[in-house]
Amino acid sequence: MTVGPPPHPLNEETMKTVRIYNEGMAICRECNDEVAKLVTVKVAGKARKVCADCADRLREEGEIAEASEGVIQGMMGYKGRR
Numbered sequence: 001m002t003v004g005p006p007p008h009p010l011n012e013e014t015m016k017t018v019r020i021y022n023e024g025m026a027i028c029r030e031c032n033d034e035v036a037k038l039v040t041v042k043v044a045g046k047a048r049k050v051c052a053d054c055a056d057r058l059r060e061e062g063e064i065a066e067a068s069e070g071v072i073q074g075m076m077g078y079k080g081r082r
Contacts, residue, residue, distance in 0.1 A: 029049055030058070031053070
């Protein structure tokens with residue numbers, strides 16, 4: 001039996017993933033801090049796993065963006081699709 005290369009090469013990116021899953025603490029994808037639990041938040045239609053602090057900040061930013069978009073559409077007289 002010959003031993004060949006592993007099916008997936010262990011490059012730097014793969015090693016980061018391996019480290020994330022091998023460690024006991026989860027790592028926030030936004031601030032890179034170690035946290036006990038990650039929260040899933042939808043941002044611009046995509047789900048992101050972040051810590052609770054980043055989740056609150058992202059929710060606030062989303063609410064502000066949504067409100068400002070509504071104001072701009074009101075000023076322009078946007079009525080929606082016809």
